[in-house]
Amino acid sequence: MNMSELLQIQQDGEERQSSPRPVTGFSLEEIGRRTGEEILLHGSVYKLRRMSGFAFVLLRTGRHVIQCVYGPEFSRFGMEELVEESCVRVRALVAPEERSRMGWELRLLELEVLSVPAELMPIVINQKKVNTSIENLLDYRMLTLRNEKQRAIFKIQEGICRGFRGFLQKQNFTEIHSPKLVEAGAEGGANIFSLDYFGKQAYLAQSPQFYKQMMVGVFERVYEIGPVFRAEKHDTSRHLNEYTGVDFEMGYIRGFEEIMEMEEAMLQATLGSLQEFCGQELEMLQVSMPRFSGEGTEEPQPWGVEVPHRREDMPMGRIPRIRFSQAKALVSEYYKRPMVEKEDFEPEEEDLLCQYIRGHYDSAFVFVTHYPTGKRPFYAMDNPENPAETLSFDLLFRGVEITTGGQRIHGYQQQLEKLLQRGMDPEEFESYLLMHRHGMPPHGGLGLGLERFTARLLGYENVRQACLFPRDIHRLTP
């Protein structure tokens, strides 16, 4: 092989004059297609396995861990130059090799060492799993994420965001960037971080709620994927104090059911696209893709569970729905469990409801609708047929709430009255109310927690597993 052929096939930034915009990452298939050729690769030495007279060298590239072979008969450098977690460029021959599962092996010919670690790793990251406590996993996050399976979580999370965005764009939602420094909290309560803003008191946004509503008056449909901040003192496996909110809001709805339908379709589209974008990571983590439900039925269901009919564009099925009050009764009666709190779910009840729905309707998801008015924020639209409940819903997924949504009040008088009823001061919400005063369409939307959704999808009990650098009541680093 001559040099110009070699340059043609290289993709990793070597010889910049011929490839001014380097592209990282050969896939294993691409390498296999080059059997008999020499290729250039860069990456980090993930793992060394010294054998008698040769060594296996696992090279971690941007997306793959590629097994290479060091052998004194073809490698034109000393084995001692190979150090775990050093960054290298290599020239390698793709040699046919029947004993390899791939049908080829990569023989290291030349090595350029770009950097060498100053110290040995404080934690083992190059086994199949990082076997350590969650505290260690997170304390050494910038290192443990180098583990093949750990980083796969976040490639899948990227795929989820990509799926959401692609779907929402097609549905004519406009992406917005709302401020995170705000004058008043949208979700009420004491769970809000405050700070000094040039002598004024400011807060960190608990959600983009006010802004996405204002933008419905502008673009009809908007979405945002961004950080939200909750100063909750919960210390559980499902709470983070900073998380990534996937928020959308849509105008001209005829009922809050349209919001659930939009979410259902978004989840269908996103889960459907994941295989294409990150199939190898789904396989590596042995992710079991959730089903929605079997066929809908006209028959009355016990406890009022409704399953909308399957549509052609929803191959995974539809998500069953149940009213909050009936869900409470179901869990209490079916699982013979006393109902302690009537106005809210306990975590165990959410879990039991999901078990029931999975067992009886073959669905990993369930919509719970019509939450009590007292438990929803001041902007929630009450049910005109029963003002004690709201036109709202949560989506539960494998035992945990991942979405809260609903219709919002769009009329000025109605919003003003609800604020006053709650003893809130309308002057604090002056700019928010300007929107209602000057005309808004019927609208609603939802917020989904990206980390919770990812964790549930991948089967992690602890939401921190699905957050790059989690923030909780005890943790502000790394």
Next chain:
Amino acid sequence: MNMSELLQIQQDGEERQSSPRPVTGFSLEEIGRRTGEEILLHGSVYKLRRMSGFAFVLLRTGRHVIQCVYGPEFSRFGMEELVEESCVRVRALVAPEERSRMGWELRLLELEVLSVPAELMPIVINQKKVNTSIENLLDYRMLTLRNEKQRAIFKIQEGICRGFRGFLQKQNFTEIHSPKLVEAGAEGGANIFSLDYFGKQAYLAQSPQFYKQMMVGVFERVYEIGPVFRAEKHDTSRHLNEYTGVDFEMGYIRGFEEIMEMEEAMLQATLGSLQEFCGQELEMLQVSMPRFSGEGTEEPQPWGVEVPHRREDMPMGRIPRIRFSQAKALVSEYYKRPMVEKEDFEPEEEDLLCQYIRGHYDSAFVFVTHYPTGKRPFYAMDNPENPAETLSFDLLFRGVEITTGGQRIHGYQQQLEKLLQRGMDPEEFESYLLMHRHGMPPHGGLGLGLERFTARLLGYENVRQACLFPRDIHRLTP
């Protein structure tokens, strides 16, 4: 036309049983193709023009302002039902009309009023422009954004983000979500917001710098589009205290020039895709698309301006480059302007340099390279040939800096020494340094201010024009 045909063509959520996922927004072309048919539309009454015996009704939909006609001979409702900024559903006939520029007009047949504003507008938003002070424009932001031209700015901004993401995905960058609550500032200085975090002092991230570097050790190439916070007391037309940062970081670079090449290609791809995604908005705002530069040349250029050769995949040209020290000399000598500050640019110098480059090289952009070490953060890589300058750059666009970037220190000892040299305490950066200690590839990246880029592209002097809900030293609402 019978009802079922009508249902077939409707797209706006009417008759949910037949169209469970409503799609908003007919384009004018789509309406024109339905001449002779009846269509269903929803939107806000943007403007009423009462004529003698009829009225023009401008309907604002999610993306368009569509002129409709009210006439007593075909409209089956009273004209008094039409109120500006009320939200309506209408049934309309697409009637051929030679006097109309489009060749058709929309005759309103039926009206359903969904909401009526409680008060008249405090500000005129339905003229071609919102004629008011910047303060009013921002105080009534949720209303003034309903103006056709105001909202077009943010449709273009969405197109820019979409372009950036699409390009970076193709280049194998992985999207990340880094925390905004941090223990230490990345960019140093006093320009940082602080807050109480469960009894500890926390800060709002000035950039995702530390995290994107850590993630280079994981994915090689990463990006993030998210909020960044600067507690700067500047009160200028180009500063915001919260803005949207477009950040990317890439490993295995052979020099910081690769980062500039990546940005150049990103801008080419993004500007190239804008026409397709938001052509109508670009036209509405009469946006003049920037050129990069003419052909490169081998001739030595005065003051050391370099113009890389045009490549086939860069039809807009390449961006000229000049060293910081030479740029300072150029402005001083060419414009006969005393050089007051040697280590930094004054805003007027940036403006003059851009004027010069535009006049001599036909480029709206210019890269300024090799900034003085003293003016760059502690993570910047010094030039090994001259430690007084860094392997760094800014990108100036139409007179304003929109990007700062450069190569970072990847060696542990080197980073430790630079911290100590600057009198900084390495213990405060313990988790950041863990990354260097355990092996990092040569890497670098950049941060681009989304609002500044948008403002410069659209020709706005004030960056607030290109921020949905700006935050500055005086403004925390709406």
